[in-house]
Amino acid sequence: MVLLRRSSLAQLPLSLKDTRRMTLRNLRSRMLAGAVAVAMLGALAACSSESGSDETPTSASGDASASTAAPSGSNGSGVELHMTVWTSDPDSLAMFDSIGKAFVEQQPAVSAVKFDSLTLDQLDTVITTGIQSGNPPDLSWLPVEKSLEYIHNDALVDLAPALKETNGYDFEDLVPRLQERWTVGDALYGVPFSTGALVMAFNKDLYEKAGIKSPDDLIAEGNWTWDSFREISKQLHDKLGVTGYVMNDFDYKNWTRLLPILFAYGASPWNDDATQCSADSPEFAKAIQLYHDMVYTDQSAPLPGQKVDFWGGQAGATTAFLGSMNNLKDATFKYDIVPTPAGPAGDTQALGQASIVVLAAGKNKDLATEFLAFLTNKANAETMAKFYPPTRESLLSAKVLVGRSTILTEDMVQPIVDATKETGKIFPVAVDDAKVADALNRSLDTNIWKDGVDIPDALTQVCADVQPLLK
Amino acid sequence: MNRTDSGPGQAARTGIRYLVLAAVSLLLVGPVLWMVSASFKSLNEILVFPPTILPTQFRWDNYARIFELQPFGRQFGNSLLVMAAVCILTVVLSLPAGYALARVQPVASSIIFVVLLSGIFLPPEATIIPLFLLASKLGWINTLWPLIIFTAVLTTTPIATFIMRQAFLTLPPEFDEAATIDGAGRMRTMLQISTPLVRPSLASVVVISCWYSWNQFLEPLVYIRDVNLLTVPVALTRFTDTYGQPLWNVQMAATTVSVLPVLLVFFFAQRHVVAGLAAGGLKA
């Protein structure tokens, strides 16, 4: 860089010496000298981007025995498949890489499978720009919240035919109830790889120190409800001054984290086909009232904007995805993990979900579909289950979920697995989800999350804000 | 402004001045000190209420984790690269343009000046959507190109041209005439005779364009996905655990690291920077 800069500066006066009259032409070349220096800098920069858009036509897949001869390095002649994921966890990326390498071994038409890490909030923009510039990722993770939007816009490839044809895929093993958000008639637009319940973790030490009943005690009593949980959270706050309950990743911006409470009260922000707002229902009001009381009456939950870290031991309990429980590996306190409390609507769990999809705008749809079939086949699904809760009947066991985890035990996980299979409900989805969720979050934030609110009244306003966006 | 007053009134006034200066300095430097302190705390201690002023235990570990969580060194390099490129491009574009507007004044140059001036007020937010689409058509998404080219051409060059024009305007008119009479070509007059006289303004063009590109946030946020290509400001917002929860202490450590070199350079060169700028560099 130093060199470049020096030369670019040196060029100007040097080339001047012998010029008396400037012409447009040699002036331009002089300007170019500077521009070239800059361009070189830029080129240096661009080098590192390696946006490899392999335009090589895809050849028909050879038979598996040819694979040993096929070049498996990225310099090979095959197609490079790109898949976007929103984890940056080195362990799970390493797992995906090794599955990708195994696929390249058996499919000579593919030279490499690249997993591009990004954050979830970038996903939409990355995919839409990719489509715009004619170079979208071939595969992607997609959260269930986006399923309807993508399906309605014909952005996804129907995977069912390919998966059914794939030898040994065991299509029937996929639990139908857990695929419903991706299923339209016979078509299947995504294979869920991670279907996890929001579960509750609590800090045993804090409850002990306060000398009050813990969630374990309430479960043993058969009194594991949101009302009784509210009560112990209040006691915890009154006795120790600590926060009783903090929803992980909620921050008053992510309404789906309220779902364990909403479902327990039989509430949902809209009806089943997402055409009618139901946030003004009495059930919704009761659920919201409970949490609102915890925040503003009991002060046992954090105020909007207040940062509280359960994992560091600052709060009695949290609700989070099972996967997030890895945060407990550095915990300096004793903990337990339990299903979320029940409510008037009974015992139910809120299930988040993410699927792997093939984008219809991709250039190598067939190879991408083939890779998806490979990635989600029985053996690889079991590998992935170490990181992400599966939806295959054969893998839905506490043993698989616990895997090598040092945090989870089969005792902890068994009730959660049962709940997932039987009483779990997947997050509600709207067609225009980005806008609907944004309107819901903002409306709740404006109308609900402040002191002294008449909840049913305020929820009427919430529905007024959300309804126009539901189709 | 010199004052010749003296006596107890003067002492009181001096006292008040120090008080105001101290209060302002605290408001401006306090957050930076707090940032450094927080960067050594545990996550727990950052969030404790009432807050602690100094960490109870210094956690150097936070600093090690910066580089584990992200390729922060590389991101720092990206920032430097973009900064240097924007800076060079801006100087190359604005110096001749400013000279032309101030001293050559070809026909209709005042219209050109107004057009360029509008660029000073053209907020990047107003053009980000089409530029984003343009960048995707050019295949510039996930490259540093848009951060360099769009920024230099559209944002820094107009203001730099304005500064250079003002600087060249302050030179007496005989200047280039004399040089021309001496037989120097126009280009040579500009570069070898006039330019050295506006060096302070040139310095401020460098400072302003570096400063702008170093601070760019919206642009990399929109154009860059690959964590290896991010520049520092966006990277700072990405210090999270594997499940996307922000690691505030590491974030503060990274923020400290990002600020430290600049602060160090500033403190070593402080007298030159302030004196240099004050000596007329940023004179409009």
Added chain:
Amino acid sequence: MNRTDHAAVAAPARVRPPRVRPSSKNRPPRDAGRNVFGYSLLAPGVLGFVAVGGTALVWVFWLSLHSVNALSQKKTFVGLDNYVRIFHDPDMKTVFPNTAFFVVLLSVLGTVAAVALAVLLNQKLAGINFFRSAIFVPALVTMVAWALVWHFIVQPKGLLDGITGAFGLDPMPWLRGGTLTLVVFAVVQMTKNVGVNVIIMLAALQSVPEDLLEAARLDGAGAWARFRHIVVPQISPAILMVFMLMVTGSFKVFEIVLLMTGGGPGVQSSVLSFAIYHEAFELNDIGYASSLAVILFLAVLALTGIIWQLRKRFVYYESD
């Protein structure tokens, strides 16, 4: 601009007043060579600017007349529907006033604060260099870093609540919307940039000729009179510059909004530039976002016009 400004620059009180004749008659006439030379100097910068800026503006206007589905890549021509929507969008009743609030408050207060601090720092006090450096420190911190740090300071039960608590005050909802949040943003923005502006002002103050001040003092002019009638006209170009920087900078509140509140609660702390980003890149509503961008551009254009007029009236060297 007319040809006389050029000469007017050399108005008597500039740095090299005695040597300069305030006339333009000595300048050689424009000839063809001069034009070619001038245009070739201007070409790279101006053509680049016009090409990129022009493309962007035409494109954004064209997009604003469409409804764009980013996912299916369908564009439907909808005429001025997006603009009609702006007028009916209840959010905009908050967003536009907020934007105006920052533009006015930051440009006016920011400029006044810079002048006041520069005057203060221009005194010969012991240790003044320390304070000059201190004031420049936030300018060296990136906006993102500054916003992150301040986010911690103003979060509920954070440092600021701790400090106000020490004075017996209840915690305040700093980031829960309303004027309070806007004021917090303004403070964060202003503290970040005041250093640069102060340096610019300081530079201008130090180039005010000492003999002019001395002469005024001998004439019996008081401190305020000297400041008002000599210093202010002398530093008026710097004031214009700072004012301009503050106006453009006021749109940069975007970063603070994004990092501290995301525009919330609701849209109470949102500004136009944030709304553009949000609609375009978070909600994928390119058409609507483009119409907002066009409005932003028009507003800025109007501002440019106003400042252009102000400049002629108030900036000393430009109009005698």
